[in-house]
Amino acid sequence: MSPQTASRWITAGIAFFAALLILNSASYVIDPGTRGLKVTLGKTQDGFLPEGFGFKTPFITSIVRVNVRQRTRSVTADCFSSDLQQVKIDLRVLFRIPEASVVPIYREFAGDPFDSLIAPRVQEAIKEVTALLSAEQIVKSREEIKKKALNLATQKIGSLLVVEDIVLRDIDLSPELEKAIEAKMVAEQQANQARFTQVQTQIEAETAVISAKGEAEAIRVRGDALRLSPSFLRWKIVERWNGRSPMVIPPPSEHNAAGLLLPLSPAETPATP
Numbered sequence: 001m002s003p004q005t006a007s008r009w010i011t012a013g014i015a016f017f018a019a020l021l022i023l024n025s026a027s028y029v030i031d032p033g034t035r036g037l038k039v040t041l042g043k044t045q046d047g048f049l050p051e052g053f054g055f056k057t058p059f060i061t062s063i064v065r066v067n068v069r070q071r072t073r074s075v076t077a078d079c080f081s082s083d084l085q086q087v088k089i090d091l092r093v094l095f096r097i098p099e100a101s102v103v104p105i106y107r108e109f110a111g112d113p114f115d116s117l118i119a120p121r122v123q124e125a126i127k128e129v130t131a132l133l134s135a136e137q138i139v140k141s142r143e144e145i146k147k148k149a150l151n152l153a154t155q156k157i158g159s160l161l162v163v164e165d166i167v168l169r170d171i172d173l174s175p176e177l178e179k180a181i182e183a184k185m186v187a188e189q190q191a192n193q194a195r196f197t198q199v200q201t202q203i204e205a206e207t208a209v210i211s212a213k214g215e216a217e218a219i220r221v222r223g224d225a226l227r228l229s230p231s232f233l234r235w236k237i238v239e240r241w242n243g244r245s246p247m248v249i250p251p252p253s254e255h256n257a258a259g260l261l262l263p264l265s266p267a268e269t270p271a272t273p
Contacts, residue, residue, distance in 0.1 A: 025058035030065065035102045037064040048102040064106060070096040070164060075119050077126040085135035085173070092167040093122055101160050118153075118161060125152035135173060142168050 029052070030036040036049030040061045049063070056063065075091040095118055097105060105113050129148045130138050138145065150166045157163060 027053065027055050028063045029053050030063075033069040034065045034067050035099060037066065037103060037106055038062075039064055044103060044107055046103060048099060066097060066102045066106060068097050068099060068102065070094055071114075073114050073119070074169075075122050077123045079127045079130040079138075081130055081135040081138055082132055083134045087130060087135060087138055088172040089126055089130070089168060090170040090172070091122065091126065092169050093118060094164040094167070096162050096164065098159075098162055105160065113161060118157060118163065121156040122149070122153045122163070122166065125149045125156060128152060139171060139173070142171070 028036065028049075030049055032051050034051070036054075038045040038049065038056060038061050040057065044064075048066070072092055072094050075093055077089045077091065079087045079089055081087055093114075095114065097113070109116050126145070126149045129145050129152065133141065133145070146166055146168055150163065153166065154163055
């Protein structure tokens, strides 16, 4: 290969490499779930860049990518209850950056706005809510605390960012306080069980009294019926007759002229001659 040919190949390679470098610096790609910002010589352009491919001024304009997907971050809040007990709450905050806030957030908050905007507001909201409750109420009212803290944090943050949800992952109390709350809950359960047993016993006693009164009234009615109509007993015997030959028992006295018909058992039935 002659020196001239080699020189041409080297020049062509350098030109091709320079063209690739210029093309790469003059284009950009915005991935799904992100939005782009054009920053030219330190100045941010108004409006964001959507997903996809585009061109920019090479070597002068840079592209800053902002994640607009929902994200989850951890927050720890050291709170005090209304009875001055220290409570440590571990939170999970679900948040996202709306498209309309991409440019203002980049201009006002360097980097991730969570640490500078969301976390302090959420911690403040949790502390204000728990300060109105006792330590025992904080343990029992997790859902109520979550709803109130979410509403309060949303008001404090405003529309610049969207807090989707707050999850109370863990509520940490001192060992002494946990034992005291547990003992109180056990005592309340035992008291509730004792009240239930007392009510159940009272209901059973009242039921027994009502049943006894009913039986006494039934006996009185039968006695009145027998006293007013002696044939009532005879009718009851006939009603219960099993269909076999009866045995007639003579009346014990002349005052009782009607004999009693008693159904015979199979062993007492006289044999037919």
